[in-house]
Amino acid sequence: MKLPLLSAVAAAASALSLSAFAQAPTAQVDPTAFLNQFESTFGKFEGYRRSGAKGICATGEFVGTADARGLSTSSAFSGKPVPVLVRFSVGGANPGAPDNGKSQRNFALQFNLPGGELWQMGNISAPVFGASSPQQFLGRLASLQPDPQTKKPDPAKIKAFADENPEVLLQGKHFASLPVPSSFGSVNYWGVHAFGFVNAKGDKRFGKWIFEPTDGLQGLTDEEAKAKGPNFLFDELRQRVKDNKVSFNFNLELAEAGDKIDSATVPLPAGRKKVNMGMLKVTSVSPDAGGDCLAITFNPMILPKGVEPSADPMIAARVAPYVLGLGRRLIEGPKQQ
Ligand code: HEM
Numbered sequence: 001m002k003l004p005l006l007s008a009v010a011a012a013a014s015a016l017s018l019s020a021f022a023q024a025p026t027a028q029v030d031p032t033a034f035l036n037q038f039e040s041t042f043g044k045f046e047g048y049r050r051s052g053a054k055g056i057c058a059t060g061e062f063v064g065t066a067d068a069r070g071l072s073t074s075s076a077f078s079g080k081p082v083p084v085l086v087r088f089s090v091g092g093a094n095p096g097a098p099d100n101g102k103s104q105r106n107f108a109l110q111f112n113l114p115g116g117e118l119w120q121m122g123n124i125s126a127p128v129f130g131a132s133s134p135q136q137f138l139g140r141l142a143s144l145q146p147d148p149q150t151k152k153p154d155p156a157k158i159k160a161f162a163d164e165n166p167e168v169l170l171q172g173k174h175f176a177s178l179p180v181p182s183s184f185g186s187v188n189y190w191g192v193h194a195f196g197f198v199n200a201k202g203d204k205r206f207g208k209w210i211f212e213p214t215d216g217l218q219g220l221t222d223e224e225a226k227a228k229g230p231n232f233l234f235d236e237l238r239q240r241v242k243d244n245k246v247s248f249n250f251n252l253e254l255a256e257a258g259d260k261i262d263s264a265t266v267p268l269p270a271g272r273k274k275v276n277m278g279m280l281k282v283t284s285v286s287p288d289a290g291g292d293c294l295a296i297t298f299n300p301m302i303l304p305k306g307v308e309p310s311a312d313p314m315i316a317a318r319v320a321p322y323v324l325g326l327g328r329r330l331i332e333g334p335k336q337q
Pocket residue numbers: 034048049050051052055087088089106107108122123124129133134137190191192264296297298314317318321322325326329
């Protein structure tokens with residue numbers, strides 16, 4: 001399905017409803033301030049996403065399980081194949097970000113459900129995000145901004161902010177503890193926010209999801225990563241999909257009473273019941289920098305009936321910066337490679 005640019009903006013903007021913001025008691029950050037801060041901290045790369053700049057479009061198919069139908073009425077889980085638009089990307093605003101670094105990989109999805117209903121999500125290769133509130137995220141980005149004299153971030157500023165906000169370091173520790181992923185298809189992707197799943201009886205269960213590769217996790221040794229160089233992930237993905245080897249289990253960890261479910265920096269306690277909601281198979285990869293994911297944004301408030309946001313303030317806080325970011329890059333001429 002090819003979304004014309006204007007309807008892509010309209011779809012994204014539709015989530016800017018009052019109900020979206022009613023979910024977030026935390027004060028919002030001006031989306032312009034966010035976008036400007038991304039550019040000041042990481043540089044301005046015209047046409048590219050200000051986060052997850054280097055990416056590739058793909059398509060896939062999702063089939064839900066009976067267990068998922070017991071938890072949610074969403075048509076995503078009907079058991080019939082659902083077409084999914086996929087975007088894989090390397091973390092950061094720089095379209096030249098190396099594929100062989102211990103950094104973030106992203107997995108953004110749009111489930112194209114019956115009747116034109118959409119479900120969008122952006123998942124990351126860490127169980128936690130780098131901040132728990134929009135204000136903290138803006139502060140962290142500001143602390144990383146290069147000094148105009150030295151053109152480098154000021155270590156004292158970074159340290160002062162992190163000392164006051166220690167949870168901003170958790171995500172980096174996760175990446176440092178793991179090898180460089182061999183493939184976009186060989187790493188876990190977490191939703192990091194809790195969402196509510198509502199079933200036919202009206203029961204709502206909160207949980208956090210993980211997309212886990214059915215072929216298992218695969219990483220590179222430091223030597224292998226060096227030998228691969230900075231641009232191997234796109235061709236590797238094309239080959240792996242041709243070999244029918246890229247699929248993920250959509251697993252939902254269920255929260256128990258008393259669990260913290262309003263923070264993207266606090267995972268659920270270990271050992272929570274994990275329900276397999278279905279399997280997503282990636283079936284084709286764009287041969288070039290184009291594709292249907294290029295000119296849209298993946299807005300985490302675009303949810304299907306049967307799935308609802310939690311009180312995590314970061315969910316709604318993402319909406320306006322994504323829509324504004326989409327607007328900026330459409331005007332500049334969208335690019336991703
Ligand atoms: C207030 C907090 C956040 C801000 C301001 C922010 C900002 C952005 C922006 C501007 C983009 C590019 C959007 C576009 O041009 O389409 C983006 C992409 C992305 N963000 Fe965030 N983000 C936030 C929180 C998060 C969180 C908590 C996650 C964790 C799941 C996340 C995951 C992603 C992913 C996966 C992408 C790439 C999506 C794609 O491929 O289009 N972001 N973010």
